[in-house]
Amino acid sequence: MVSVMSRDMSYAGVISRKNEIMKKTVGMDYGIFESGSIAFDYERMMRETGYSLSEIQEIQRSVGVGNTPLIELKNLTALVRKISPKGKGARIFIKDESCNPSGSFKDRRAAVSVYHAEKLGYKGVAAATSGNYGAAVASQAAMRNLKCIILQECYDSRKVGQPEILEKQRKCECYGAEVVQLSVGPELFYTFLKTLEETGYFNASLYSTFGIAGVETLGYEVAIQCREMIGKDPDVVLITHAGGGNVTGTARGLIKAGAINTKVVGASVDLSGLHMASDYDFNRKSFTTGHTGFGIPFATWPDRSDVPRNAARPLRYLDKYVTIKQGEVFYITEALAQLEGLERGPAGNTSLTAAFALAMEMDEDEVIVVQETEYTGAGKHPLPQLSFAKQNGVEVKFGNPDEEIAGKNIILPQHPSMIKAREMDLNKMRKSYVKNCIENTKVQSVSMKDVEFLSEDTKSSVENIKEILTDMGISIV
């Protein structure tokens, strides 16, 4: 084996070894699921390299993850009914995922990844994440006495860090993890690859089959708890959408529980106009995840992730995708504390905000389940996040949320009836995904197998895919 020292450690050099590094550090060969073209065998990948639902339940139970309470938000529902037309105002329930060991649903993903890493004999785990997932991996690694390195994009070029990310640094360090902090830029991935190569640790990717399978228990529990509490499946499950794992895992869990008529709705915070790799824009956003800056690129090209084939494929499961504004989420975060006595983190309330808006349009006998909450505290709370926004020149005021411009202002709704779920055109996103598949595989024509794969991977008809391909001038052979 060539020693690390003699290797090309330049950006281009390390990136060129991506596949080799991944194979060693994810412990699996993705090649066996490939067709050589666009299509790959997603279900076989999930089946053969993952764990069964009951095995995952057992793994999670053994580390205190999962089986979180489902709580009916009666006052919030009553509020919706006060401001909705007669007969409208669906019942809202929330899955209190903040009860997991490190305070978010991400423990479900980390529990399986870290279990798998230990089983395969890795000495440590590493993950590139600025969010709750880092804390989850660090917590699980602590439980299994594995070493842990978390890499986070944290500071701008003035070394000013987002309070929420700084809190995550503290939390990871308090679990005994080593935290590597970087300034703004997508080369976080380059540093991550170097770290994996140097340490030989397991890549606890957010997008591995283990990580996604870990979220299936969440969807499964939602269906079972709903049946126990109200005797039926939820009509809608609202899921915060960023990289797609939350949507994918939850939807798969619902299907495994037989809740096939439940609509899966994704929600992201609208950060349009801000560039995710911009040093200037970095500290002018108040959400570091659950936003459109991840939600749209990951839905329209999931295989951009840190594994060869992303197990998180949101377009495969989404029935509807909506966006909401930053000011609306802070407002609803306050509402949850003030009306329900549940003080939870803002980012986790993205889907609750969308649920509040959708509940106004749905009938009183319908049920919406919001499938997560997250912990809150210093750095990760409306107070520090809004005061940080003000410090960075972002105006905070009451008004019409439709007028909010990310990076310029945060508009708290003048009245709760102004909160809206703004629907994204899923078919436009499907087209964009198909286009990315064609561009990335550089094919001139596609097979019927590819067409069928694209149909499944976008939850749309074969006819729709054929039409999209024909419009692009791609022939089907």
Next chain:
Amino acid sequence: MARKGEWVQVHQIVLKPEERPAHLPEDTKKVPLELWVKGFLNHDAEIGDEVEITTLTGRTIKGELVEINPKYEYGFGEFVPELLQVGIQLRSILKDGECHE
């Protein structure tokens, strides 16, 4: 003066502006990619010195010494009076017209 064995933070330039990939936004391309990490100092040194540390996972890392016993400086920030209004408004809407007092 930092003593050997003290808990410190070091800083590195990972990529100089000219070494960064081409597809970055202009403002990011102008600045280097920087890295900070904490560990135990392997030898006595002054702030600003190029030093070597041992991290919690046992890695040896070199960098510029920037802080001794680095503290967590974030908190709940300045008070945001706007937030006070939300609860007052919502409770009043909820109470308005309620008959089960």
